[in-house]
Amino acid sequence: MIRLILGLSVLFLAxxxxxxxxxxxxxxxxxxxxxxxxxxxxxxxxxxxxxxLALGFLLDLTPASHWYWERQRTLAWTxxxxxxxxPLYHCDTGPSFNGDGYVATVVALKPEIxxxxxxxxxxxxxDYPAIPGFKDGAGGLQLVHWHxxxxxxxxxxxxxxxxxxxxxxxxxxxxxxxxTKEVRRVLNKPTSLYAYYWRYPGEQVSDIYFFLIDPEEGxxxxxxxxx
Numbered sequence: 001m002i003r004l005i006l007g008l009s010v011l012f013l014a015x016x017x018x019x020x021x022x023x024x025x026x027x028x029x030x031x032x033x034x035x036x037x038x039x040x041x042x043x044x045x046x047x048x049x050x051x052x053l054a055l056g057f058l059l060d061l062t063p064a065s066h067w068y069w070e071r072q073r074t075l076a077w078t079x080x081x082x083x084x085x086x087p088l089y090h091c092d093t094g095p096s097f098n099g100d101g102y103v104a105t106v107v108a109l110k111p112e113i114x115x116x117x118x119x120x121x122x123x124x125x126x127d128y129p130a131i132p133g134f135k136d137g138a139g140g141l142q143l144v145h146w147h148x149x150x151x152x153x154x155x156x157x158x159x160x161x162x163x164x165x166x167x168x169x170x171x172x173x174x175x176x177x178x179x180t181k182e183v184r185r186v187l188n189k190p191t192s193l194y195a196y197y198w199r200y201p202g203e204q205v206s207d208i209y210f211f212l213i214d215p216e217e218g219x220x221x222x223x224x225x226x227x
Contacts, residue, residue, distance in 0.1 A: 077129045077195075077211060078146075079121075082113050084220065089179070103224040104163075104179065114218035117193060120146075129195050129211065141199050146211075149192035158196055159187065162210035162223040183221060186214045 067083050075081040084107040091104045109117070125146050144155075151159055163183050186192050193215070198208040212221040 076131070078117075078213075079124055079128045079130075080113070080116060082110065084108065084110075088219075100227050101224075102226075103222075105222040106179070107220045107222075109213075109215075109218040109220055111218065114215050117213050118191070118215040120193075129197065131197060141197060143197040144195055146193050146195040149187045149189050149194060151187045151194070158198060158205065158208060158210065159183075161198075161205045162196065162208045162225055183212060186212060186217075186219070186221070189214065189216070191216055 070083045071081040074083070087105050087107045089104070089106040091102070093102045128146055129143065131141075131143060163180055187194065191214075193213040194211060196208055196210040198205050207226045208224070210221075210223040210225075212223075213219070214221075
């Protein structure tokens with residue numbers, strides 16, 4: 001009961017700050033305008049606009065920020081920055097109350113990017129994906145760098161957890177094509193590339209981020225499963 005009361009108190013305090021500060025700022029601005037301090041009013045308006053734009057950029061809420069953060073993510077994943085625009089397919093179950101959720105995304109690669117992955121440099125296989133602050137084994141986090149298919153037998157459980165676990169959510173991918181079967185087909189190609197990192201607090205995999213590239217067909221598959 002005490003924890004519940006403390007939690008609600010912190011929640012209402014945070015809401016009070018988030019709502020109260022903007023309201024107080026607007027009231028102060030109105031008083032500045034009415035008081036004839038128009039220079040102050042316009043300068044502070046400019047500051048407020050810049051603050052909103054900066055916040056939108058950091059939270060990836062604008063087209064420009066989406067383009068920037070997309071390139072930053074692909075750079076960390078593969079060592080080359082690129083944007084892919086609107087996905088060919090995207091499924092997001094959304095996080096549940098305890099944070100569980102499933103995300104699957106399929107994007108088309110530009111021809112020059114697909115060609116890059118058909119013969120990537122040696123560093124691609126040894127340095128990527130690059131996770132900021134990653135320390136092997138810390139918090140049960142493990143990373144497997146990019147390597148070619150077909151998928152190895154000892155990695156089958158990771159594929160199942162990343163791809164097969166969401167097959168029920170992926171039924172809408174296409175009327176005549178099942179994404180799970182498509183991914184399996186791509187994984188059997190010797191030209192395919194895949195990498196992943198996962199967490200296992202116990203004996204079972206609990207979270208995974210799985211990447212798959214098909215240079216021949218120009219596709220990037222991204223799966224995220226949190227349980």
